Amino acid sequence: MDIGVYRPGELTSADRSAWTAFQSKAHLHDMPGLANPFLSPEFTLAVGRCRRGVRIAVVREDGEPAAFFPFQTTAAGVGRAVGLGVSDCQGLVHRPGFTWDARELLRACGLAVWEFDHLAADQPPFEAAASGTFPSPVIDIDRGYETYLGELRARAPKFTRSTLAKERRLGRDHADVRYVHDERDPEVLHTLMRWKSAQYRRTGRSDRFAQDWISRLTHQLFHSRSESFAGVLSVLYAGGRPIAAHFGLRSERVLACWFPAYDPAFSKYSPGLVLHLRMAEAAAADGIAYLDLGRGQKEYKDSLKTRELTVSEGWVTRRHPVALGHRARRAPVRALRNTVLSRPELFEPADKILKRMGKTRSRGEVTVKSTTR
Structure with a gap:
């Protein structure tokens, strides 16, 4: 694969047009998940104006764009989906029939790990690294x-x-x-x-x-x-x-x-x-x-x-100490959260505690406002 990595402002208008065309025609090729607006160039560019470390890998075949992989990165090589935490659909936008090796892609992007929590369906190289799948109505x-x-x-x-x-x-x-x-x-x-x-x-x-x-x-x-x-x-x-x-x-x-x-x-x-x-x-x-x-x-x-x-969460990793350390920190937190969310006998009391804390916090905010007028 011929892979170039760009800052958002370096993406050419021709590349943006190709990216949009892949999305526009995705439903015709039985890839409807790629049409999600969170996978659009506009979303990535907007995040790039608000967050550091946004990059776009462009995969070319015979000089023409074949796939676009947006991500956020740190200096240590920890990669995350663009807008992780608020993005509801993540992945690689590509032409019909395109296949890729996930670790080769990470290597070209300078990443030891790429973390996702709303991976679009039908992305087998990334799905192999998923730690869980969840419904998206x-x-x-x-x-x-x-x-x-x-x-x-x-x-x-x-x-x-x-x-x-x-x-x-x-x-x-x-x-x-x-x-x-x-x-x-x-x-x-x-x-x-x-x-x-x-x-x-x-x-x-x-x-x-x-x-x-x-x-x-x-x-x-x-x-x-x-x-x-x-x-x-x-x-x-x-x-x-x-x-x-x-x-x-x-x-x-x-x-x-x-x-x-x-x-x-x-x-x-x-x-x-x-x-x-x-x-x-x-x-x-x-x-x-x-x-x-x-x-x-x-x-x-x-x-x-x-x-x-169906959306997935997980980590694609290379054999690298940064990847091991990142996963060791993040995996227990995610596992605990998903266990609580998936079991009513745990979620309901936890939800009540959060709401009780929220009411206490709200009352405190009202008191502070009234005493500072």
Whole structure:
């Protein structure tokens, strides 16, 4: 393999066009996972503007691009998937029929190890190093929204009736209920981020938006727009104010769900569920094939999904002391987390503890604010 490694700004427009073309035609070659917007050049370039160490390996055959492998690296040779921690799809984007040797690729990239946690399906050289596989639910809308809704009614009649009834009740109780699929007002994005930060704190989770690079990345992607990629802010309004919102990424055929949140004052209407149904309807009208809800066990995902994709996590390693040390540090943490998440008898008490800690933290923040006014 002829492999060149580039900084994001060094990628030529011809290479970017080839990368996008691989994604655009992936569904025609039975590789639909490669169409995910997290695998797009735009996502990698945006992360590169917010994080150091982003690189892109371009594999060429007969002088033409055959594959693109984005990654992040440290000086010690530890590699990670681009945007690890917030990226919901990772891997190598390639032409049909392309095969590669994972360790040879790492060697050319100067990596001792490459870590992933949302590896796309059908990447055998990387899958061989996976330590676990996980479901990633999707909503298929390629046959139209009405077909999806009909199947949802048949599969989950009580859930569907309840959600649609809450939407009607919202319309009776509040004037001007409307949905905007692609809101361009950055102030509404800020509202969503505040809601999401409060949700993280309330449930005892780490606030992602407290990390400056994630906040800057979200704003970068909000302003990214092309025919093949865009950041999409979808908003449900009632009474002239946003009550639920979602920010995700769109490729030509996939809407990747990312940051959903809602105003807790409207929780009795299940605005998050109503929002997702509106998103599915609008995305179907735009020619999107499916919504990728992302890895993670959530009741609303189980209710809305039509099927599941599979994503993997693990490490590709070379025989190198850096790889051994990195895996020794990371493996126990991942194993413990996955054990807790996969076993209800462990997850439920752990979740309650986190929420209790979140409430305590929130009360403390309110006290501090009140005493410093």
